Amino acid sequence: MRAWFQRRRKGASRADADAFALRLVAPALLIEFLFVFVPLAVGLYYSFHSVRFFQVGRFVGFDNYLSVLTSPAVLNSFAVTAVFAFGSLILTFVVGFALALHLERDGRVAVFMRAVVLVPYVISMLVGSLLLKWVLSQDSGVPQTVLGPLGIADFSVFADSSSAMAALIYNAVWRDAAFAMIMLLAGLKSIPLELYAAARVDGASPWYRFRRLTLPLLKTPMLITLVRLLMHFVNSLTFQLILTGGGPVNKTETVALRTFRLGFEDYALGRANALSFVVFLINVCMIVLLVKLFKPTEKLR
Amino acid sequence: MSYKGRMIAAAALAAALVTAGQAAAQTTVTMWSFLDPAKNTPRERVLRELIEEFEKRNPTIKIRVEPQVWHQIANKFTIAASTRTAPDIAWINYPSLVLPFSADVAADLRQTAFGSWGAAEWDDYVTKAPFDAVTQNGRILAAPIMLLSNTLLYRKDMFASAGVTPNDVRTWDGLLVAAKKLTAQSAGGTTWGLGFPLSRDGASQPLAFVGIVDQQPRIFDDKCVPVLATPAGEKAIQMAANFITERATSREALAQTSDDSQELFIGGRQAITVGGTSRVASIQERAVFDRSQVGVLPWPSWTGEKPGPYILDGWTSVVWKGSPRQREAGAFVAFMAGAEAAAKWTVQGGQVPFRKSVLALPELAAPANAWMHEIAKGWGANATFPPPQCNVAALYSDLNVAVQKVARGDATPNAALKAVEAEGRERAN
Numbered sequence: 263m264r265a266w267f268q269r270r271r272k273g274a275s276r277a278d279a280d281a282f283a284l285r286l287v288a289p290a291l292l293i294e295f296l297f298v299f300v301p302l303a304v305g306l307y308y309s310f311h312s313v314r315f316f317q318v319g320r321f322v323g324f325d326n327y328l329s330v331l332t333s334p335a336v337l338n339s340f341a342v343t344a345v346f347a348f349g350s351l352i353l354t355f356v357v358g359f360a361l362a363l364h365l366e367r368d369g370r371v372a373v374f375m376r377a378v379v380l381v382p383y384v385i386s387m388l389v390g391s392l393l394l395k396w397v398l399s400q401d402s403g404v405p406q407t408v409l410g411p412l413g414i415a416d417f418s419v420f421a422d423s424s425s426a427m428a429a430l431i432y433n434a435v436w437r438d439a440a441f442a443m444i445m446l447l448a449g450l451k452s453i454p455l456e457l458y459a460a461a462r463v464d465g466a467s468p469w470y471r472f473r474r475l476t477l478p479l480l481k482t483p484m485l486i487t488l489v490r491l492l493m494h495f496v497n498s499l500t501f502q503l504i505l506t507g508g509g510p511v512n513k514t515e516t517v518a519l520r521t522f523r524l525g526f527e528d529y530a531l532g533r534a535n536a537l538s539f540v541v542f543l544i545n546v547c548m549i550v551l552l553v554k555l556f557k558p559t560e561k562l563r
Numbered sequence: 564m565s566y567k568g569r570m571i572a573a574a575a576l577a578a579a580l581v582t583a584g585q586a587a588a589q590t591t592v593t594m595w596s597f598l599d600p601a602k603n604t605p606r607e608r609v610l611r612e613l614i615e616e617f618e619k620r621n622p623t624i625k626i627r628v629e630p631q632v633w634h635q636i637a638n639k640f641t642i643a644a645s646t647r648t649a650p651d652i653a654w655i656n657y658p659s660l661v662l663p664f665s666a667d668v669a670a671d672l673r674q675t676a677f678g679s680w681g682a683a684e685w686d687d688y689v690t691k692a693p694f695d696a697v698t699q700n701g702r703i704l705a706a707p708i709m710l711l712s713n714t715l716l717y718r719k720d721m722f723a724s725a726g727v728t729p730n731d732v733r734t735w736d737g738l739l740v741a742a743k744k745l746t747a748q749s750a751g752g753t754t755w756g757l758g759f760p761l762s763r764d765g766a767s768q769p770l771a772f773v774g775i776v777d778q779q780p781r782i783f784d785d786k787c788v789p790v791l792a793t794p795a796g797e798k799a800i801q802m803a804a805n806f807i808t809e810r811a812t813s814r815e816a817l818a819q820t821s822d823d824s825q826e827l828f829i830g831g832r833q834a835i836t837v838g839g840t841s842r843v844a845s846i847q848e849r850a851v852f853d854r855s856q857v858g859v860l861p862w863p864s865w866t867g868e869k870p871g872p873y874i875l876d877g878w879t880s881v882v883w884k885g886s887p888r889q890r891e892a893g894a895f896v897a898f899m900a901g902a903e904a905a906a907k908w909t910v911q912g913g914q915v916p917f918r919k920s921v922l923a924l925p926e927l928a929a930p931a932n933a934w935m936h937e938i939a940k941g942w943g944a945n946a947t948f949p950p951p952q953c954n955v956a957a958l959y960s961d962l963n964v965a966v967q968k969v970a971r972g973d974a975t976p977n978a979a980l981k982a983v984e985a986e987g988r989e990r991a992n
Contacts, residue, residue, distance in 0.1 A: 291862045314664065315665040315666050315991075316642045316645065316663050317641075329989075329992075335986070400813060400815040401752065401827060401832060416814075418813070420815065420816040420818030421815055421817040421818055506818065507762055507764060507818065507820070509762055509967065510818060511964055511971065512763075512964060525836070528957055528990045529662065
């Protein structure tokens with residue numbers, strides 16, 4: 263390393279520098295190639311073949327894509343995913359942002375509360391979902407205690423499609439609001455306090471400071487948080503698989519769960535991979551859309 | 564080299580040659596199983612003893628077990644077979660046999676495992692169904708090791724309090740009436756008459772499936788597309804939904820897995836539950852009430868003349884078609900499925916027997932084992948397997964969704980079953 267810097271100082275060629283940089287990132291690239299690009303390529307290959315019961319069959323062109331895109335069950339899963347992903351995204355972001363603003367100061371209570379908020383996030387998704395399933399089940403007694411006084415004691419959260427979806431969104435918000443809080447808190451901490459002090463001197467109200475200072479300066483952390491959360495909610499499987507199993511009557515079966523079932527219950531890996539690539543393209547489009555929405559158009563004055 | 568040195572070298576060479584000869588003569592058979600003989604549960608102890616005994620009788624064969632997660636064995640075995648790295652033997656449960664059978668990687672065991680079996684050995688089984696299910700075009704593609712099925716478990720004390728007798732639940736209509744009688748409110752919540760799972764959990768064999776098979780034995784067509792939008796199917800789906808709509812079963816059942824449902828029975832919140840025969844002993848052991856109050860009921864039927872059909876499930880051993888050690892693997896499979904091993908699986912391993920010779924063992928005469936006889940009797944009277952070449956687990960999920968739809972009023976039985984057929988058609992194409 264030292265020798266390289268010495269050579270750089272002596273005016274080593276740009277090509278040498280690039281070769282050295284490539285050697286540094288090569289292990290990471292190799293891992294990425296083996297564990298991301300190779301499976302992606304295999305998946306793409308499968309998506310154009312008939313793969314039944316783990317046996318690769320004949321080339322079928324776009325048949326698998328047509329099959330999944332015309333399947334009523336898959337179309338239902340897209341609708342369910344839209345409700346779950348956007349419902350969870352909005353609520354998680356709002357709750358996470360509120361927590362970040364509330365716990366921004368480094369007081370003893372705020373630090374303690376940050377740790378408390380983080381607890382659901384550090385519990386594994388599987389355990390957290392199982393815990394919530396138990397708490398919300400009719401026989402745990404919790405729903406009865408809450409709903410009993412309202413005269414609706416005999417109510418099953420998971421047998422009703424609306425409440426099952428609400429439980430799913432609640433699970434997502436409960437767990438991932440902490441992630442949003444951390445990301446946005448980091449963004450808030452990076453805003454120089456002098457800007458707020460100057461705004462206060464200029465007579466800016468708290469709302470004005472939030473709107474004209476905080477929000478514009480948080481654009482990048484907000485974008486990263488939204489992209490990360492959206493991808494997580496569109497592609498997550500654990501919440502649905504554990505908490506509702508996609509029920510009742512497939513009303514909480516998201517596209518990730520449908521893909522899993524196509525691959526590992528119907529053993530139709532060709533179709534499952536075709537659906538995965540459709541979702542992959544949708545993911546890319548959504549990221550592009552979000553990046554465009556958050557494109558800085560106005561400079562902070 | 565001195566004379567002494569030459570002698571030592573010659574002895575060493577001779578020893579090496581002898582050892583090498585022995586090593587070459589010994590064949591190692593690899594087996595994937597969910598049981599780990601290094602561990603100590605009753606079934607794992609039985610497997611360990613069987614391996615020791617087999618190796619003692621066959622000194623040239625060594626059995627090496629590579630324990631696996633139970634629900635991944637069929638997937639991994641089929642994939643490994645396609646890359647020619649499969650083990651010689653794999654334990655595969657009946658619903659997963661669709662994988663090795665469809666991929667045509669299972670060896671025919673007629674000669675290797677069962678070639679030496681005489682008529683007495685075959686007549687020892689209480690039902691031939693386990694073999695019929697794995698026989699395709701005259702080839703026996705798997706050996707049944709353990710059998711299980713779902714059955715109805717009930718609380719004797721709750722039956723007595725409600726004035727219900729086992730005879731009252733011989734028909735599906737009788738079961739509904741009894742379950743309604745047994746449903747009771749208390750300060751601690753509701754105790755439900757009947758518990759059964761209706762979630763999309765492929766492991767949960769639907770109650771409706773038993774009702775359908777009772778009237779219509781043929782479930783799939785030749786292409787494995789379910790044929791269920793029939794009067795028999797509609798009647799069975801409506802029957803299962805009635806338990807929910809008439810409040811004999813908790814509405815929460817729509818989201819429950821078989822584990823969820825059985826936990827409620829263990830906790831004293833159900834009078835009757837659908838449970839696996841492999842779970843009876845553990846349910847009795849973990850029950851929060853007097854374990855002697857747990858009884859087993861035969862499946863109801865539509866007429867009540869004989870028990871409803873027991874849809875069998877269980878564990879089989881499959882030998883890989885590409886294995887160079889098929890003869891040795893077949894010999895061990897025959898040993899694991901033989902009468903001597905069957906006695907061990909039952910007496911020490913707690914499995915329900917399906918051989919007449921095991922049922923006659925004095926160890927099974929104790930009253931605590933009466934349930935085993937009850938189930939074996941039911942298997943002998945009316946047992947069947949869904950065709951293993953079809954995706955039965957996926958059908959179970961779809962049937963549960965059909966019952967959900969009818970119970971919620973989202974669809975008529977006919978429409979719900981037409982959707983099941985459509986799903987099955989899509990799956991088969």
